[in-house]
Amino acid sequence: MRKPCCDEEGTNKGTWSKQEDxxxxxxIQTHGEGCWRSLPKAAGLHRCGKSCRLRWINYLKPDIKLGNFAQDEEELIIKLHALLGNRWSLIAGRLPGRTDNEIKNYWNSHIRRKLMKMGIDPENHKLIHLHRPSSSAAAAATSMEKKPNSNNLNLDLTIAFDPSLTPNPNSAEPSHKNNNITTKEMDHQSQSAPTLPLFN
DNA sequence: AACCGGCCCAACCGCCGCCGG
DNA sequence: CCCGGCGGCGGTTGGGCCGGT
Structure with missing residues (x-):
């Protein structure tokens, strides 16, 4: 049985204080990143290594971009999600200064709701209730499809509906077990083709 | 002013893949 | 090849905040 990583007595949990930060x-400025397991003790922190790593990667790293997402960042997230599904780390890799946790939160709190309002299923980026065009959601979505700029979400919906752009039709499934695209492959793709087909 | 419900988001939890022994 | 430790990832939680009543 795997032991929980944070079961040690006296380990702090919850919000980080300024002193801990x-x-x-x-x-990390002195010794660099790495060896998270031993870092807390070496740094004099009563935290588990995972907690330290998360705190550093999500908030303390110097190149982190905090604050609201720009319109183009939001559009990019939606397009990448249509392509990659819930693979937040891959999506974060395409957004300099943004972290997977931040993108995941933004998706769940803002974008998901926005897409639902537009009558789009955020899981598969398809219209909801297409068989019931009289429903208000479908009507709104149909309207959006004709006039994609008719509200403040400036997204070309035709991209999301093109199945040829989705390598795995189940790409929006939460599991990454059947994920055929590795991080390395994505990195290779981004190097060899800086512009995804999506952005044409 | 008090209460309540919904939202936001920092952080935790548990699983998985990788890698070294 | 097998096993265990570690780092990384995505899902989930819960406390604080805020607007509405």
Whole structure:
């Protein structure tokens, strides 16, 4: 049985204090990232390694871009999600300064709701209730399809509906077990083809 | 002013893949 | 080849905030 990583007595949980942040920053600036397991003890932090890694990657790293998402970032997230599904780390890799956790939160709190309002299933990026055109959601979605710029979400919906752009029709499934695209492959793709077909 | 419900988001949890022994 | 440790990932939680009543 795998032991929980944070079962040690006296390990802090919850929100990080400024002092803890500073200790972590100081340590990483001196010693660099890595060996998260032993980092807390070495840095004098009563945290588990995972917690330190998460805090550093999501908030303390110098190149993190905090604050609201720009319109183009939002559009990019939607397009990448249509292509990659819930593979947040891959999506984050395409958005400099943004983290997977931040994108995941933004998706779940903002974009998902926005798509639902537009009558689009956020899981597969298809119209909801196409068989019931009289429903308000479908009517709104149909309207959106004809006039994609008719509200503040400036997204070309035709992209989301093109199945040829989705390598795995079940790409929106939560599991990454049957994920045929590895991080390395994605990196290779991004190097060899900086512009995804989506953006044409 | 008090209460309530919904939203936001930082952080935790548990699983999986990779890698070294 | 097998096993265990570690890092990474996505899903989920829960506390705080905010607007409405």
């Amino acid at each position: 500073q200790k972590l920053i100081d340590y």
